[in-house]
Amino acid sequence: MSDPESTPEKTAGPGQPAVEQSPENLPAPPGEVHQVGERHGMFGASGTPDTSGYGGLRQAVTLPAPARRPYGGWHDEVADALEERLRAGGVENAVESVVLHRGEITFHVRREDLLAVVRVLRDDPALRFELLSGVSGVHYPGDTARELHAVYHLLSMTHNRRIRLEVAVPDADPHLPSVVAVYPTADWHERETYDMFGLVFDGHPGLARILMPDDWPGHPQRKDYPLGGIPVEYKGGSVPPPDQRRSYN
């Protein structure tokens, strides 16, 4: 994990091309990669005197940088068709960024345009994403003002393509539009994401808890929600619950 602000090395190890000659290794331009967290130390120990000397380490947690065109393969066709149809529908800049990582493409979509985007993705003959595989939430507590992410996996059976949509909303205002009107299958998936993360899908026909009991306090999959557990005692020894054991960060 390299600091995005540091200057790239001029040369790499013997036999390897210089870093800047390899498009994969190019550092993202400033401002494009943003930090979603910070790792301290090396062994995750806290509350005890640090004798390792690694306690002062600070490492930025960054996610894969946005890709630049051309994305390669069918990814450009999808991106072009989406952009064109959205513009025809009067929607500009709906896609904040596009991330291409390990061959999977992710469109980061502004929440106000999510409904327009999924409608185009489902209906346009060049796109035809007929199936919504699921909705999943991810909580990044360090991603300021974008803490809660909703992730949609879409599948086009016509073209055999898979894309991912990601919508980020602040923890203070966890609202985003429901896509149930376009993909009825999102009904339970959105309920689960609400249940687990507290993301509120506006326009959902019945946004109730689905896995936890109706009167359950809190949203269990958020990072600030403790795992819980009790110490296990055995022959005089005691093993702390998993979230209180020493861990490596």
Add this chain to the structure above:
Amino acid sequence: MAHDIYAGTSETSEGRVFTVSGQDWDQIAAGLADDPDSERAERVVVNMGPQHPSTHGVLRLILELEGETVTEARCGIGYLHTGIEKNMEYRSWVQGVTFCTRMDYLAPLFNEATYVLGVERLLDIEDEIPEKAQVMRVLLLELNRISSHLVAIATGGMEIGALTVMTMGFRERELVLDLFELITGLRMNHAFIRPGGVAQDLPVGALEEIRSFIALMKKRLPEYAALCNANPIFKARLEGVGHLDLEGCLALGITGPVLRSTGYPWDLRKTEPVCGYEDYEFDVQTWDTADAYGRFRIRLNEMWESLRIVEQAADRLAGLEGAPVMVADKKIAWPSQLAIGSDGMGNSLDHIRHIMGESMEALIHHFKLVTEGFRVPAGQAYVPLEGPRGELGAHVVSDGGTRPARVHFRDPSFANLQATSVMSEGGMVADIIVAIASLDPVMGGVDR
């Protein structure tokens, strides 16, 4: 009728509540008839489950009935929620396998495989997985598909009263579980497919056992066809029940045998092959009736196709004796080795001697990898598999640490169960059981 202390009626603000204990429909009908509100007398709300022998696990159904016709059906789920996804965020990447294998307990190897494939994609070692590990994965997945379909057919039969189908299904499933026990050490919850490969090499004699299993199954599978395919009672219960067409399937996100029963040959083993599925010869099974009977026939035919794949995988394994089953990268491969001792399987004494007596570096390496684990580059991956029930995928998110930042499983049972209402409303109450059995939901996967 004798007085039943558990049965009876009570008046509530919602109306009269009956506690039924079986064979007491006359009492309910009589009790409803003298309800002063005539509109309410027409309408009965039945709470079926979560503990009911015919609801396919701890599934709660809330049914609104008019006579024996269902006017509204809703599912209540969550009774088996165990927080597996949350727990995985507190364990290393390798330990995660031990947790996710317990989700859909009829398809444990599929849960492991989709998670492991996601981790491998993030590690960027997809091309480095040894061939033998890939063949063993395919072998185990297809054996697992057979055992899962056998339970689907068995419990589906049991729920409509065909108990012979149930005993037959569990009899054959036991053969598959014996193979699992031989290969992975456990009948269920194997934790056998690991990031980088599989946990253990094939044991001595496993190929012969697999071959005799294939030969036996080729004799046993026709028994199901002979018993059920043209059985008038079986057909009367299943045909035309739980109808859902292609548009309905796509709108509701239904995959697997239910989607294929509409005639659409969608199978991720063909469209997005992983683990080398593209190298095996098999056909995608479809039916064109979009009903419970078609789904039964698809499952039966898919077991034949799985047998074909198992046969091909066994042939390949015969030529791969002694080949590695774990990735060569020592920074990822699990360092500990197991061996059969006098008291069963345990730590390999050779490995213990090596790390404790011969090499300090090996001990450090073992300790670091077992306690801390490896780091996975930040990013997210989704590698779906064609599970026995449909598209099973793990959305694996890493922030670059030694533990997953988030793992979410798209379980096909969860998505498919949403079709309960549309499949059963307007039909008879007895047909709900058949419709749900044809979806084959596994509540461990639904609730996770």
